Amino acid sequence: MPGLRGSRVVKRRVLIVCTGNSARSQITEGLLRHEASDQYEVFSAGTHPAAVRPEAVTVMAELGIDISAQRSKPVAEFERQQFDFVITVCDRAREECPVFSGETQRLHWPFEDPANFTETGEARLDAFRRLRDRIHARVMVFLGEGTYGSEEKR
Amino acid sequence: MKKQVLILCTGNSARSQMGEGILRHEGGESYDVFSAGVKPTHVRAEAIAAMQEVGIDISGHRSKSVDDLAGQSFDYVITVCDNARDNCPVFPAKATQIHWSLEDPAAVEGTAEQRLAAFRRIRDELRGHVTTFLRDNSGKS
Numbered sequence A: 001m002p003g004l005r006g007s008r009v010v011k012r013r014v015l016i017v018c019t020g021n022s023a024r025s026q027i028t029e030g031l032l033r034h035e036a037s038d039q040y041e042v043f044s045a046g047t048h049p050a051a052v053r054p055e056a057v058t059v060m061a062e063l064g065i066d067i068s069a070q071r072s073k074p075v076a077e078f079e080r081q082q083f084d085f086v087i088t089v090c091d092r093a094r095e096e097c098p099v100f101s102g103e104t105q106r107l108h109w110p111f112e113d114p115a116n117f118t119e120t121g122e123a124r125l126d127a128f129r130r131l132r133d134r135i136h137a138r139v140m141v142f143l144g145e146g147t148y149g150s151e152e153k154r
Numbered sequence B: 001m002k003k004q005v006l007i008l009c010t011g012n013s014a015r016s017q018m019g020e021g022i023l024r025h026e027g028g029e030s031y032d033v034f035s036a037g038v039k040p041t042h043v044r045a046e047a048i049a050a051m052q053e054v055g056i057d058i059s060g061h062r063s064k065s066v067d068d069l070a071g072q073s074f075d076y077v078i079t080v081c082d083n084a085r086d087n088c089p090v091f092p093a094k095a096t097q098i099h100w101s102l103e104d105p106a107a108v109e110g111t112a113e114q115r116l117a118a119f120r121r122i123r124d125e126l127r128g129h130v131t132t133f134l135r136d137n138s139g140k141s
Helices: A023-036 A052-059 A119-153 B015-027 B045-052 B112-137
Strands: A012-018 A040-046 A085-088 A104-107 B003-009 B031-037 B078-082 B096-101
Touching: A012 A023, A023 A040, A023 A052, A023 A119, A052 A104, A052 A119, A119 B045, B003 B015, B015 B031, B015 B045, B015 B112, B031 B096, B045 B112, B078 B112, B096 B112
Parallel strands: A012 A040, A012 A085, A085 A104, B003 B031, B003 B078, B078 B096
Antiparallel strands: none
16 A cells, blocks of 8 residues: 555655646645545645635535635745645646656646636536536546556456 | 447446446447436546546546436437446336446445545446447347
8 A cells, every 4th residue: 555654654745736826726635635635745836826716615615625724825835845746737838837846756737727717607617617527537547546557457 | 320329327427427438439430329317416536537547538428317318219228227226217218228237336435545446346347248238239230
């Protein structure tokens, strides 16, 4: 089992980064912590931190996940820390994605920026729900990657 | 003319979604595949993940109500529910009715790893059923 050292679980540290740390990285942080806080310590940050989008809080609350206490933080806050994974969730083609140095595994999960969502009202929430569900699936793929190969070999 | 197949379960969130993805992937040149549920919810993230592991993308699937398909005709209606625990939905149609009894992976609670393991197990059972289905029905007109 990954992360087990004797009887103590050493949690792997994950930093999730996007531009504003307002929706994508906040949703990812909430979902990864919800699904696997026993294995991962999860943080998020932005290159241009703004504020957590209320729509993100709303659609996460629909899954019973409370991210209302999460705040948008600058990447600089984490620069001196070590992470096992740094995951960028921005759209590399259109945005500035930060580069992290150090001994870390870098992953890139591109998701579109909700700042570009043009819908209003319930349609807008639907767009956030779709984003949340796509991120959720990606998180499950990530969590499954450590176990799937070994299961195939059985 | 492709054969029309409807795969039916309760929530259209896990079993019928994976079944749709597998059957389309394996037999899409001969079958038009649809899925629906009597109480549609949403496609489970674990289903999308388990399918991605075998190279099948169902991330664009939606949970749909069987009511939306009323009036549509099918050659096959496949119910994928657990005989022991579910009320299996019935789709009244002049179609060959097939039943694959499968546990509901969406009912498994536990860690992400445990849930993924349940979805993988059902995915692999579905692959077996689909292989048999395609073998048994190949060449039928």
